[in-house]
Amino acid sequence: MEDFPLVTGTTDAFEATSLLVTRALPGLVVLDDAGLPLVVLPGSQVLRFLLPDYIAEDPGLAAVLPEADADRLGAGLAGRTVAELLPEEFGPTHQRDRPIVRPDATMMQIASVMSRQRSPIVAVVRDRRVAGVITVHRFLGAVLPQR
Amino acid sequence: MTEPNGVVVAAALVVFVGAYVLIATERVPRVQAALGGAALMFVLGATTGHEAFFSAETGIDWSVVILLFGMMVVVSVVKPTGLFEYLAIWSAKRSRGRPYRLFVLLTLITAGASAFLDNVTTVLLVAPVTLLVCSRIGVRPEPFLVALALASNIGGTATLIGDPPNIIIGSRSGLGFNDFLLNLAPLVVVLVIAFLAVARLVFRKAFVVDPAKVQDVMTLDERKAIADPALLRRVLLVLGLIVTAFVLSDTLHQEPAVIALLGAGLMILVSRSTRDVFLQDVEWETLVFFIGLFVMVGALVNTGVIEWLGRHVVDAVGDHYLLAATVLLFGSAVLSGVIDNIPYVATVAPLVAGLVATSDRPESVALWWALALGADLGGNATAVGASANVVVTGIAARQGTPISFATFTRYGIVVAALTVALSWPYLWLRYFVLG
Numbered sequence A: 001m002e003d004f005p006l007v008t009g010t011t012d013a014f015e016a017t018s019l020l021v022t023r024a025l026p027g028l029v030v031l032d033d034a035g036l037p038l039v040v041l042p043g044s045q046v047l048r049f050l051l052p053d054y055i056a057e058d059p060g061l062a063a064v065l066p067e068a069d070a071d072r073l074g075a076g077l078a079g080r081t082v083a084e085l086l087p088e089e090f091g092p093t094h095q096r097d098r099p100i101v102r103p104d105a106t107m108m109q110i111a112s113v114m115s116r117q118r119s120p121i122v123a124v125v126r127d128r129r130v131a132g133v134i135t136v137h138r139f140l141g142a143v144l145p146q147r
Numbered sequence B: 001m002t003e004p005n006g007v008v009v010a011a012a013l014v015v016f017v018g019a020y021v022l023i024a025t026e027r028v029p030r031v032q033a034a035l036g037g038a039a040l041m042f043v044l045g046a047t048t049g050h051e052a053f054f055s056a057e058t059g060i061d062w063s064v065v066i067l068l069f070g071m072m073v074v075v076s077v078v079k080p081t082g083l084f085e086y087l088a089i090w091s092a093k094r095s096r097g098r099p100y101r102l103f104v105l106l107t108l109i110t111a112g113a114s115a116f117l118d119n120v121t122t123v124l125l126v127a128p129v130t131l132l133v134c135s136r137i138g139v140r141p142e143p144f145l146v147a148l149a150l151a152s153n154i155g156g157t158a159t160l161i162g163d164p165p166n167i168i169i170g171s172r173s174g175l176g177f178n179d180f181l182l183n184l185a186p187l188v189v190v191l192v193i194a195f196l197a198v199a200r201l202v203f204r205k206a207f208v209v210d211p212a213k214v215q216d217v218m219t220l221d222e223r224k225a226i227a228d229p230a231l232l233r234r235v236l237l238v239l240g241l242i243v244t245a246f247v248l249s250d251t252l253h254q255e256p257a258v259i260a261l262l263g264a265g266l267m268i269l270v271s272r273s274t275r276d277v278f279l280q281d282v283e284w285e286t287l288v289f290f291i292g293l294f295v296m297v298g299a300l301v302n303t304g305v306i307e308w309l310g311r312h313v314v315d316a317v318g319d320h321y322l323l324a325a326t327v328l329l330f331g332s333a334v335l336s337g338v339i340d341n342i343p344y345v346a347t348v349a350p351l352v353a354g355l356v357a358t359s360d361r362p363e364s365v366a367l368w369w370a371l372a373l374g375a376d377l378g379g380n381a382t383a384v385g386a387s388a389n390v391v392v393t394g395i396a397a398r399q400g401t402p403i404s405f406a407t408f409t410r411y412g413i414v415v416a417a418l419t420v421a422l423s424w425p426y427l428w429l430r431y432f433v434l435g
Helices: A013-022 A043-050 A059-063 A073-077 A107-117 A136-143 B006-025 B030-044 B049-054 B062-081 B083-094 B099-114 B119-137 B142-156 B164-173 B177-183 B185-202 B211-219 B229-247 B256-271 B284-302 B305-317 B321-338 B341-357 B362-378 B387-398 B405-433
Strands: A006-008 A027-031 A037-042 A121-126 A129-135
Touching: A013 A027, A013 A043, A013 A073, A027 A121, A027 A129, A037 A043, A037 A121, A043 A073, A059 B119, A107 A121, A107 A136, A129 A136, B006 B030, B006 B284, B006 B305, B006 B341, B030 B049, B030 B284, B049 B284, B062 B083, B062 B119, B062 B164, B062 B229, B062 B256, B062 B284, B083 B099, B083 B119, B083 B211, B083 B229, B099 B119, B099 B142, B099 B185, B119 B142, B119 B211, B119 B387, B142 B185, B142 B362, B142 B387, B142 B405, B164 B177, B164 B341, B164 B362, B177 B185, B177 B229, B185 B405, B229 B256, B284 B305, B284 B341, B305 B321, B305 B341, B321 B341, B321 B362, B321 B405, B341 B362, B362 B405, B387 B405
Parallel strands: A006 A027
Antiparallel strands: A027 A037, A121 A129
């Protein structure tokens, strides 16, 4: 388990993305109004927000754009919140499949949550509070056989 | 054919009308409504397995299902080549960012492609690049998206394979690919020109552009849309062969469905596509919808309802074929504006077939063209009149630029009224005056 920055839906999107970049994080744990982890926001989801649907869904169309367009991508975060970066289904009432494990979760349980949700992070919740997180790097490091 | 009793006939009618209402009102997904209706027809004894699966008159029209399937596979292989992205961006650059010129070129690409591909597919292929170009030159994309749907419905009218109602009409009438091409394509050329002329007025607000952004479109590189030029060349060659085979279908003594299926197979071979790719755009739900629909309509034929209706229609029409064509053209247009034109044509086609079969007058063939024109062009009237319309409104909503029902209808009803109104003098002149 490791300490990790936590954000909420109202966190400024630019600040949240800066956290991802400066601390080289695989994603951010987003808390709901009750302070429980709602979802993990991976860097790829930030990109999904920044790209129009028609570019994200058509790599052929992305190819025709000049490279200079990429320099303007980050400007799309201005004035946005973390809630706006999330896919629509992750509203404040979202209940199912949260990226959560209990402190006594086994390695196989942790692996199951991570793989099912394709999440690079799971939060460890004790007494309805986040006690820490487990990253996929830390997890794989623990299960990789020593050479 | 079985001899059903009056209770079965009445029950079959209730099932048919009920399913139709569900399809029209979209209270349940249309495929469920059609399959549910088909299942009830079996339960009622209005049709049997043998009649539904093997009868040419009262069963599933497999040639329609196979033709649709074959063309969906062809589209699945063509789509990833980047051909449409290339053409649209090339057009945008040729237009030098001038909105009306861009509008004309996109309309011509859409209408042209739609004549040979399914309308929904065409819209799905051209819409993303349209959004990109509109964003590039700083114009609102909604009018351009509406125009794509309208152009695809007009273009699709030109050929047997351009629009599903035409496929049904082709199969039920025995009219071939060239019959459609020779009878409908010349009119469609006129309709596209008329559409472009009226669009200048109807969409005038969309053609105001920020001059500072116009040159932005020139920075796009259309050549990069083609990831594998060798693949594109092979695919284009097969596409050419398929179209040639359709044109020569009478000479080759092959049905369009067989040509589509062989073309799909050849397309898979030359592209070396995997199953994931060549089945990607096969709309299984649509194919199953057609199957359910044919079982329901077949049951009505089987129970004698269609024959009874047909007799009354024949009596009512008498020798007044121009009046019948007029009613069919405008009536189909109005109905297709509010309900799905596929079940409409599937139901009306046996009636028209009866009318044409009992006539020795050459102008009776005009009834088929009136049905095709009314059903295809009438679909432009509202946002739910044709599948392509529903698709573009969905795309627009996802992009955060929703097109309301009223907005679509404001544009669509003008274009539908214009194109249907222009079709009438064409029918009158070609089939009743010039003969």
